[in-house]
Amino acid sequence: MATTGQTNDNLNHFAAWVNRYCDSQGRHDAFAPGSLATRTAIRASSSPSTPGGCTTS
DSSP states (O other): OOOHHHHHHHHHHHHHHHHHHHHHTTOOOOOOTTOOOHHHHHHHHHSOOOTTOSOOO
């Protein structure tokens, strides 16, 4: 099982990948640096979904 630190590292690597993808596609939505953490991901996964999901610019 991954530690909290490892999970946070993985989340930040994922966010960096998403940001590079968005940048390469001319998208303006991105994760703020350091905005993802295990605590945030757990809270988001336990929250009810909103209709329409994420919004994009």
